Amino acid sequence: MSHYEGYEPVIGLEIHAQLNTRSLMFGRAPNQFGDEPNVNLDFLNTGQPGALPVINKEAVKKAVFFGLAIEADINLISLFDRKSYFYPDCPLNFQITQFYKPIIVGGEITTEVEGETKLFRIHHAHLENDAGKLIHFPDFTGVDFNRSGAPLLEIVSEPCMHSPKDASAYAQAIKAILEYIDSSECNMQEGHFRMDANISVRKKGESGLRPKTEIKNMNSFFNMELAIESEIQRQIEFYENNPGKKLISGTYRFDLERRKTILMRSKESADDYRYFPEPDLPPLVLTKKFIEELREELPELPRAKFKRYVEVLGLSHYSADLLVNDKPLCKDFEEGLKIAKNPKAFCNWLTVEFIGLIKESGKTLKEIGIDTKQIAELANLVEEGVITGRIAKSVASDMLKSPGKPPALIVKENPDYQPLRDTSLIEEIVDRVLALNAPSIADYKNGRDKALQYLIGQVMKECKGKATPGLTRDILIKKIEAL
Amino acid sequence: MYKKTGKELNSLFLQKQISAEEIVAYFIKRIHAFEPSIQSLLSTLESRALEKARALDLKLSQNKPIGKLGAIPIILKDNMHMKGEKTTCASQFLKNYEAPFDATVTTLIEEADGIIIGKANMDEFAMGSSTENSSFKKSYNPWNLDYTPGGSSGGSAAAVAAMLAPISLGSDTGGSIRQPAAFCNLYGFKPTYGRVSRFGLVAFGSSLDQIGPFARSIEDIALMQEVIGGHCPYDSTSIPNSKEPYLNELETSIQGKVLGVPFSLLENIDEEIKNLFLDALEVYKSLGVKIVEINLDLIKYSIPTYYILATAEASTNLARFDGIRYGIRSPEAKTLEEIYEYSRGLGFGPEVKQRILLGTYVLSAGYQDAYYKKAQKVRSLIIRDYKHAFEHSDMIALPATPTTSFKLGSIQDPLKMYMQDIYTISANLAGVPALTLPIGFSASHLPVGMQLQGPLLKDARVLRFANHFAKATNFHQKLAPLFDKEAS
Numbered sequence: 001m002s003h004y005e006g007y008e009p010v011i012g013l014e015i016h017a018q019l020n021t022r023s024l025m026f027g028r029a030p031n032q033f034g035d036e037p038n039v040n041l042d043f044l045n046t047g048q049p050g051a052l053p054v055i056n057k058e059a060v061k062k063a064v065f066f067g068l069a070i071e072a073d074i075n076l077i078s079l080f081d082r083k084s085y086f087y088p089d090c091p092l093n094f095q096i097t098q099f100y101k102p103i104i105v106g107g108e109i110t111t112e113v114e115g116e117t118k119l120f121r122i123h124h125a126h127l128e129n130d131a132g133k134l135i136h137f138p139d140f141t142g143v144d145f146n147r148s149g150a151p152l153l154e155i156v157s158e159p160c161m162h163s164p165k166d167a168s169a170y171a172q173a174i175k176a177i178l179e180y181i182d183s184s185e186c187n188m189q190e191g192h193f194r195m196d197a198n199i200s201v202r203k204k205g206e207s208g209l210r211p212k213t214e215i216k217n218m219n220s221f222f223n224m225e226l227a228i229e230s231e232i233q234r235q236i237e238f239y240e241n242n243p244g245k246k247l248i249s250g251t252y253r254f255d256l257e258r259r260k261t262i263l264m265r266s267k268e269s270a271d272d273y274r275y276f277p278e279p280d281l282p283p284l285v286l287t288k289k290f291i292e293e294l295r296e297e298l299p300e301l302p303r304a305k306f307k308r309y310v311e312v313l314g315l316s317h318y319s320a321d322l323l324v325n326d327k328p329l330c331k332d333f334e335e336g337l338k339i340a341k342n343p344k345a346f347c348n349w350l351t352v353e354f355i356g357l358i359k360e361s362g363k364t365l366k367e368i369g370i371d372t373k374q375i376a377e378l379a380n381l382v383e384e385g386v387i388t389g390r391i392a393k394s395v396a397s398d399m400l401k402s403p404g405k406p407p408a409l410i411v412k413e414n415p416d417y418q419p420l421r422d423t424s425l426i427e428e429i430v431d432r433v434l435a436l437n438a439p440s441i442a443d444y445k446n447g448r449d450k451a452l453q454y455l456i457g458q459v460m461k462e463c464k465g466k467a468t469p470g471l472t473r474d475i476l477i478k479k480i481e482a483l
Numbered sequence: 484m485y486k487k488t489g490k491e492l493n494s495l496f497l498q499k500q501i502s503a504e505e506i507v508a509y510f511i512k513r514i515h516a517f518e519p520s521i522q523s524l525l526s527t528l529e530s531r532a533l534e535k536a537r538a539l540d541l542k543l544s545q546n547k548p549i550g551k552l553g554a555i556p557i558i559l560k561d562n563m564h565m566k567g568e569k570t571t572c573a574s575q576f577l578k579n580y581e582a583p584f585d586a587t588v589t590t591l592i593e594e595a596d597g598i599i600i601g602k603a604n605m606d607e608f609a610m611g612s613s614t615e616n617s618s619f620k621k622s623y624n625p626w627n628l629d630y631t632p633g634g635s636s637g638g639s640a641a642a643v644a645a646m647l648a649p650i651s652l653g654s655d656t657g658g659s660i661r662q663p664a665a666f667c668n669l670y671g672f673k674p675t676y677g678r679v680s681r682f683g684l685v686a687f688g689s690s691l692d693q694i695g696p697f698a699r700s701i702e703d704i705a706l707m708q709e710v711i712g713g714h715c716p717y718d719s720t721s722i723p724n725s726k727e728p729y730l731n732e733l734e735t736s737i738q739g740k741v742l743g744v745p746f747s748l749l750e751n752i753d754e755e756i757k758n759l760f761l762d763a764l765e766v767y768k769s770l771g772v773k774i775v776e777i778n779l780d781l782i783k784y785s786i787p788t789y790y791i792l793a794t795a796e797a798s799t800n801l802a803r804f805d806g807i808r809y810g811i812r813s814p815e816a817k818t819l820e821e822i823y824e825y826s827r828g829l830g831f832g833p834e835v836k837q838r839i840l841l842g843t844y845v846l847s848a849g850y851q852d853a854y855y856k857k858a859q860k861v862r863s864l865i866i867r868d869y870k871h872a873f874e875h876s877d878m879i880a881l882p883a884t885p886t887t888s889f890k891l892g893s894i895q896d897p898l899k900m901y902m903q904d905i906y907t908i909s910a911n912l913a914g915v916p917a918l919t920l921p922i923g924f925s926a927s928h929l930p931v932g933m934q935l936q937g938p939l940l941k942d943a944r945v946l947r948f949a950n951h952f953a954k955a956t957n958f959h960q961k962l963a964p965l966f967d968k969e970a971s
Binding site: 276 | 563570577580582583584586681682684686688689716718719795796798799802804805809819843847848
């Protein structure tokens, strides 16, 4: 954080997660959106007079699941409120939300930020309905109400983050939880997971918070990091250039091309939402029994999985974090794990080798047609000494070229992939290598293991990776000791 | 036949002495004859009603089971939806609005084979006490055409008092059923809040609104409650397991029961009304009911409390009328702001605008604590006072209105108009069931009513108390003389 020159950024996130329920938050229309505008309508999400809201129990359940997953307090009685504002995408011209008493209070998540384990706190999370969408045409504007009324869980963090990386790690951890408990599809392109960041900076050591700005409606972690970083720099610059002055609070959006935050409106024209209790909805009352039953249904959560991967399987923090934050990849990993002889080695093949190979294509393994089980089979071939790691890398490339072909078959069909089993041939190569590397032999004899590794590498090079490292090692040691 | 109650018409129909089609045609003929002089309806559903009647006649001829309201003509206030028919709320804003679905009450009435023959005039969006705030027309009191039938359900009351139908439905947010019932010599019932579904009722003050019936007999009120008083999954404030045996309980004795009366509230009332009210208490005494004094002094604060809470809710309930999706849109509007401003300016009448402004104000930052939140506290205290009162009494008796009906146009000061609701509003704030019943006439031959208010969920008890009074008196049988005749 040294590049903030004595300043400390303070960041809080508001995340709007769309819950994957069958019907809307308060209405009867299905909670699904085709490309055709205004096909999923009901009386409420088009604001018909006489229509009344009814709380979607499935949405409540999914919200409680989330609350349990972050170890928050679940309010046994929570209330809904009307938030008034006029806008064409809001058919009632008020939103039904939980302003005074939300369903979830507190909670925390632990996650990895650049190799460091950090804990972030949640202030509260509440249920509300989504707005429709304005679609602008050259000479008029239309409203699509398909999304109007969709259930949202708004998750509000404490101002507990201090860098763009903190913010994106926190948001990714929230996303992973929502996916694990099947509360949201979290498809960011489709707006299932939208982030607003509240940002202020202060001098290090200062205790109070300075005026904040808000960047609204971001749907990519990478862009959010850029946006927060640029806003932090803008604020530091402001304080440096205007000593003693107060920053003007306001709402911003991030212009990706200009890499700049753009002011949308300052807080001076603050809206008065005139919150008051929604008279059409009685208090939402939950029983302890209901909550305990849901607790029983909770699946293994990302953090528990992370711990298991690190402590039981021996994975690195990096690999474990990568896996748990990517639910589909993690699911594939678990599939492969069923047959993998060495989980750690399999994990490396999956998360380092294969993910590295496909990175440029922008596709997932599934999209390319690679079954994770075959990656486990490949790792097992190395583990069993059937092929060497070096050959396995070539096999991996071949697997991407002909997706679905079992690695064992690829090995069998390619003479170059047959390992060198003839000891006399290896001994010949070892003799050649030893003859050329007298200093390394001396080093090894003086107790330097690295020297042995070097010699093994030389033999491998000579035989084009066809000798197994174990066998090579044995022969080398035997020969050196016989010298 | 116009003198018959709904229940009596239903019996004649079931005995095949008269067909449903004949009943409906008869009342439609009365509408044609008398409606021009009372102006109680905004639409007459002639062909739809006759079609329903013929289908019902066929059903009876095939010996299929007939619902409880079989062949009874019914009128709805024009703020309740009937799919495919207009729901105007007597507002220019909705003058062409076609309901996209049936209100739950509509569904229940039609399932019970009742026949809806018209939709009644009202104060615009149910805001008013004289039906003069209708943007379409004034309604006239059948007892004296210079006078108002009351409001906001004035059309529903006038239609039943002129015997254009035996039963109608109104909605009551602060007295909008009970005050017109008192002005028109009818029974008018506001059930316990949550008893009748509000689904498909265009909302005014959601936490206060309740649908209820008008009729000339307490049996008809009980009959309607049996049909419309049930749980509805589409209204979250609807009470679960909500049925009561209204008809069966009508005859159960009230001897030895205690009637609580807040005598301190009778001070500023018309002497005539006060005397008739005291006479009515004597009737109850003669029926073996004990009269005790109770304290409901907080009712004095009910009007300001009500006008804060109801307008706060209304300001948001009516926000959806924005000119974007339905209703009128000003052709002058060029920008989004102008669509809102001009369309609402054009579509709403002055009383509606005034209440939206008031409601917006009391919810605004900086004022909410002084108004909205304080009013909520007073509401809690009124609820508490009712609870206390019912610890000592089985039923409460109150006047229905401080005056008899007044001449159309005679009250111009809105605050004076709001005083009409002084005795009725507290039942909406507390949610308790309340009924107006006829107790006599003023020297100028205008009807006078009184109110019975029962504990929460004791709707059937309220009707029972009224039924015993009805058996001892004949005020409810008096018919408006101008309409006590066949249509020629």
